[in-house]
Amino acid sequence: MATDATAAARTVGSPVGGTATGPSETLALGSPARRVVLACRAMVGAGGPLPAQALADLTLTSSRQLARDFRSVIGVTARDFGAAVRTGEARTLLRDLGQVTEAVFAAGYSVRGFYEETGPTLGMPPRSFAAGAPSELLRWTTVSTELGWVIAVAGDLGLADVRIGQEQDALVATIAAEYPRARLVRADEDLAAVADALRSLTAGRPGVADLPLDLRGTAFQATVWSALRRIPAGQTRTYTEVAAEIGSPRSVRAVARACATNHLALVVPCHRVVRADGSLGGYQWGLEVKERLLDLERRATG
Structure with a gap:
């Protein structure tokens, strides 16, 4: 049975273990930025935080490595991001974190690709x-x-x-x-x-x-x-x-x-x-x- 994280990722159009969708979404499978974006999309689809192990399974890495990825790419923990999604503050959080544009979108993910199905949640x-x-x-x-x-x-x-x-x-x-x-x-x-x-x-x-x-x-x-x-x-x-x-x-x-x-x-x-x-x-x-x-x-x- 698919995990909640997997189902959430599919809801927002994120691939699990495959290549990203969309012409500009070309990050390497193993890159920290790609793992963080997949985890963020899953939490957006779920409407809030997801268990660390579920996110690790989704991104094909360990929970410890994913925690390091979140710190280096976004600067907040996965749970902090999930809490921001739940309270409706995720968009403000992303705007305030300059690393997102530089480390994620500039690396290949389009802004549209991340937000295209998340308007009501964000x-x-x-x-x-x-x-x-x-x-x-x-x-x-x-x-x-x-x-x-x-x-x-x-x-x-x-x-x-x-x-x-x-x-x-x-x-x-x-x-x-x-x-x-x-x-x-x-x-x-x-x-x-x-x-x-x-x-x-x-x-x-x-x-x-x-x-x-x-x-x-x-x-x-x-x-x-x-x-x-x-x-x-x-x-x-x-x-x-x-x-x-x-x-x-x-x-x-x-x-x-x-x-x-x-x-x-x-x-x-x-x-x-x-x-x-x-x-x-x-x-x-x-x-x-x-x-x-x-x-x-x-x-x-x-």
Whole structure:
């Protein structure tokens, strides 16, 4: 019978004793970084800590060696990481540990590969966001579209903010006010692929499946946003239907609040959620934009 760790690893798409999935996941089987990532993924899938021996069996090493790997690669113990997953603080922990990017992702694992199925589990309490993203490097670019201007902001973990407006300077000023303690750097060339994807979305065409996202919110918000991304372009769902989709049918108002606090316009398609009577409801970028987006998507997918 498979161990809990093995089952958890399979849940998040991690191989057991094989090569990693995804074109950029090429770490050697025996490397400390690979063992740590496999163990972290297993704990994310399990929703908290796993026994040391189960993690050792999963990573084909001894519990003592794996403990050394965690200290050298991440700087915390496996149990500390598992506890952070259980409390919803794992994402904050990883962001604060600079070794992760250098020793794990730079060694071959893509950010998307690690986070692609872990949004609801790694939903982050927005303390860093509320504090103005202190000392965080944020790259941004703007795109002119038929809906108006779109600004995209990316942090170390992926796309963190996308907004729509009619004036480019006003959008830039809004971002500066939202992240007053961050280091904001314009990076049109670095974010060219993001810009292309956003142009596609504003024309009603899908085009962001591979963009890594840095979803900054609570675990519940992350669950809602993940459900929104599963709504096909050209279709809509009611707030009630989204609540049922996430297994919380009585949380309709909370779903509406999660939509209203979504900072990733277009990418997390809150414009595809409507009221029970079919009316558009609210949209922080304007109801005309919402109506236009839905019309463009229906035309593109019809």
